[in-house]
Amino acid sequence: MASPLQPIDDYARTLAPETRAAVIKSAAFTSGQRIEVLRRDYEDPDALRKLARKIKQHTIDRLDHYLEQAESRLKAAGAQVHFATDGPSACRQVLKILQEHGVTRLVKSKSMATEEIHLNPFLEKHGIESIETDLGEFIVQIDDDHPSHIVRPIIHKNRRQVAESLERHGLGAYDDDPKTITRRARVHLREKYMQSGAGITGGNFVSAESGRMVLVTNEGNARFSMAPNKVHIAVIGIEKLVPRDRDLAVFLSLLARSATAQQITVYTQFINGPRSANQPSGPEHMHVVFLDNGRSQVLGGECREILRCIRCGACQNVCPVYRQASGHAYRAVYGGPIGAVLSPLIGDSISFSNYGDLPRASSLCGACREVCPVDIPIPDLLLKLRHGAKKAKLPSPGSPPMGPFADLATSPKLWRTSMTASRAMNYLPLQFAPVKPLRDWLDQRTLPKWRGGEFRRWLKQRPSPVEDQKKHA
Amino acid sequence: MPDSDRDSIFGRIRESLATASQQAPYPEYEDEVATAKRRFRDGDTLWETFATNFSAVNGRPMTELAEVIDFLKSEGATVGYCDPTLEESIGRVCQENAFEIHCHFERERFDDYQFGITRASAAIAETGTLVLTDSDTSDRLGALTPWIHIAVLPESRLVSSVAQAIAGFGRESNIIWATGPSKTADVEGILIEGVHGPGEQICLKTAGLQ
Numbered sequence: 001m002a003s004p005l006q007p008i009d010d011y012a013r014t015l016a017p018e019t020r021a022a023v024i025k026s027a028a029f030t031s032g033q034r035i036e037v038l039r040r041d042y043e044d045p046d047a048l049r050k051l052a053r054k055i056k057q058h059t060i061d062r063l064d065h066y067l068e069q070a071e072s073r074l075k076a077a078g079a080q081v082h083f084a085t086d087g088p089s090a091c092r093q094v095l096k097i098l099q100e101h102g103v104t105r106l107v108k109s110k111s112m113a114t115e116e117i118h119l120n121p122f123l124e125k126h127g128i129e130s131i132e133t134d135l136g137e138f139i140v141q142i143d144d145d146h147p148s149h150i151v152r153p154i155i156h157k158n159r160r161q162v163a164e165s166l167e168r169h170g171l172g173a174y175d176d177d178p179k180t181i182t183r184r185a186r187v188h189l190r191e192k193y194m195q196s197g198a199g200i201t202g203g204n205f206v207s208a209e210s211g212r213m214v215l216v217t218n219e220g221n222a223r224f225s226m227a228p229n230k231v232h233i234a235v236i237g238i239e240k241l242v243p244r245d246r247d248l249a250v251f252l253s254l255l256a257r258s259a260t261a262q263q264i265t266v267y268t269q270f271i272n273g274p275r276s277a278n279q280p281s282g283p284e285h286m287h288v289v290f291l292d293n294g295r296s297q298v299l300g301g302e303c304r305e306i307l308r309c310i311r312c313g314a315c316q317n318v319c320p321v322y323r324q325a326s327g328h329a330y331r332a333v334y335g336g337p338i339g340a341v342l343s344p345l346i347g348d349s350i351s352f353s354n355y356g357d358l359p360r361a362s363s364l365c366g367a368c369r370e371v372c373p374v375d376i377p378i379p380d381l382l383l384k385l386r387h388g389a390k391k392a393k394l395p396s397p398g399s400p401p402m403g404p405f406a407d408l409a410t411s412p413k414l415w416r417t418s419m420t421a422s423r424a425m426n427y428l429p430l431q432f433a434p435v436k437p438l439r440d441w442l443d444q445r446t447l448p449k450w451r452g453g454e455f456r457r458w459l460k461q462r463p464s465p466v467e468d469q470k471k472h473a
Numbered sequence: 474m475p476d477s478d479r480d481s482i483f484g485r486i487r488e489s490l491a492t493a494s495q496q497a498p499y500p501e502y503e504d505e506v507a508t509a510k511r512r513f514r515d516g517d518t519l520w521e522t523f524a525t526n527f528s529a530v531n532g533r534p535m536t537e538l539a540e541v542i543d544f545l546k547s548e549g550a551t552v553g554y555c556d557p558t559l560e561e562s563i564g565r566v567c568q569e570n571a572f573e574i575h576c577h578f579e580r581e582r583f584d585d586y587q588f589g590i591t592r593a594s595a596a597i598a599e600t601g602t603l604v605l606t607d608s609d610t611s612d613r614l615g616a617l618t619p620w621i622h623i624a625v626l627p628e629s630r631l632v633s634s635v636a637q638a639i640a641g642f643g644r645e646s647n648i649i650w651a652t653g654p655s656k657t658a659d660v661e662g663i664l665i666e667g668v669h670g671p672g673e674q675i676c677l678k679t680a681g682l683q
């Protein structure tokens with residue numbers, strides 16, 4: 001039987017209390033730190049994000065120009081550039097590159113683009129071992145789980161659960177000290193880096209002016225995925241461009257502070273080409289795969305502003321729905337406010353019917369817009385998507401039937417009668433009303449005491465303002 | 474089919490852009506607009522500012538080689554990698570202090586090196602960041618795999634801000650900014666240092682080199 005609730009509510013209800021506690025604690029903490037760091041460092045942090053918005057909007061408005069420029073600069077610097085319209089094409093092209101270089105095992109640093117195209121299961125199916133090296137992503141991988149946050153993949157796990165995963169995977173007896181957990185992963189993964197044939201990364205930005213792609217990590221795993229390896233493959237969304245190198249100062253400053261409340265991420269790499277001739281370590285081959293996967297369509301739609309997103313996760317941390325429901329409740333690769341907009345739009349043509357309910361999982365409180373470093377009006381975009389879902393006649397569980405209310409509200413006479421009659425509602429056990437959707441709706445909510453009709457009475461008894469003025473003249 | 478992918482992506486982008494009513498212009502702005510001016514204290518030299526901000530992220534600024542030697546001893550390190558061009562000036566002193574120094578990084582022995590000594594190309598005072606490049610790093614692995622990394626920085630290479638460091642990129646094709654030791658907060662948001670990169674990041678300031 002179809003659930004009467006929104007799917008996200010359904011999920012939230014079954015969420016383990018310790019998972020919810022882990023998400024709330026960590027999301028709330030990062031939100032608080034973020035604003036502290038921005039205020040500590042800048043007189044007017046808001047002006048900076050308004051500037052970032054302008055730069056990024058300009059970039060996507062001229063995306064054809066900048067993408068072409070980035071392509072030619074990267075090629076001139078010795079990198080090979082590929083384009084992929086969708087996930088399957090990107091996966092095939094990555095596989096082909098790996099096969100051409102005879103690679104059978106590789107290491108990966110965290111990348112949402114590769115999550116989006118489900119690259120790991122694809123490579124595995126083709127006999128290639130692909131190991132996630134970001135600590136959180138590594139845990140997610142050995143658990144056969146999915147990341148639930150775009151910056152903090154295991155925000156939904158506490159240390160006991162992580163310790164159990166490592167134990168199950170044969171990385172030592174149970175020990176839930178985060179330091180021990182980290183050391184064990186360090187030792188285990190060091191071997192993997194050295195024994196692999198390629199490193200796959202994402203990319204946080206690409207400067208069109210120089211072709212420099214920018215990679216940020218705190219752990220150093222992107223550095224380690226590249227230094228011992230002959231081949232570097234970067235999978236990057238086509239919207240990740242900025243026009244010039246100088247723009248990176250603005251975006252790096254905002255990204256670190258918004259994502260993790262740091263002034264700057266520990267490691268920031270600027271790469272446009274294979275290793276230099278004098279350098280003994282590092283990739284001899286650099287491949288950049290620019291991924292579309294629906295972005296070029298979004299560009300022509302009414303939600304195009306979402307393409308400014310720099311994937312900082314601040315909207316997830318601040319969102320009351322995300323905190324209560326956790327990232328997995330959004331079912332898709334991207335959760336939280338950013339996911340509610342992005343998931344129905346990117347990927348293939350069935351994304352909209354699969355994820356069209358997500359935009360309704362929001363109270364439109366506006367917190368996401370306030371924290372967004374590129375000032376994306378997420379609540380407005382959610383409304384547009386809701387409208388789209390309605391037009392597409394997607395099912396909408398969890399909404400009360402509004403038809404009868406509309407009849408009532410548009411007929412003054414009916415309204416008057418119902419106002420007085422409705423006082424009887426205070427005495428009716430509405431939970432048992434014979435209308436099923438109403439029952440379901442009330443299941444979630446407590447109605448305030450009915451006070452209908454009082455405004456009309458008050459207005460009638462009030463002396464008319466004109467009379468009143470005459471009296472006082 | 475890569476080429477047809479390229480064509481269809483550019484085709485769709487242009488189609489989509491044709492529907493847009495207006496184009497946002499590239500905004501005018503000052504290079505230093507994102508510089509955190511509050512990270513500079515009046516009267517401090519660039520090195521002092523760097524040292525303060527580098528220490529704030531648990532980096533260890535040092536001005537004497539003896540300090541480095543003492544630290545390595547206190548950490549119980551015995552074997553290290555050293556950039557061959559620093560062998561005369563630094564490697565030798567390490568050897569005199571009974572450290573085993575290798576000037577060639579052997580991949581098979583990567584786990585044996587407890588410290589690595591390489592050059593920094595520059596450093597950023599605003600953020601306490603070391604700049605490592607392919608041109609100046611003798612071996613990327615030597616600066617990455619050991620638990621302790623010592624970056625040797627000529628004082629003249631200090632720049633004040635992130636914006637200035639970017640303006641000085643030149644033709645370098647591989648630039649790494651390192652701001653303190655490697656860290657994670659993936660497990661319950663608790664900060665742990667030394668994940669994949671160095672767990673200790675030292676910057677040794679020198680006057681003479683280069």
Ligand code: SF4
Pocket residue numbers: 308309310311312313314315316338368371372373374375376
């Ligand atoms: S929508 Fe804004 S706040 Fe959310 S992840 Fe993207 S850039 Fe960050």
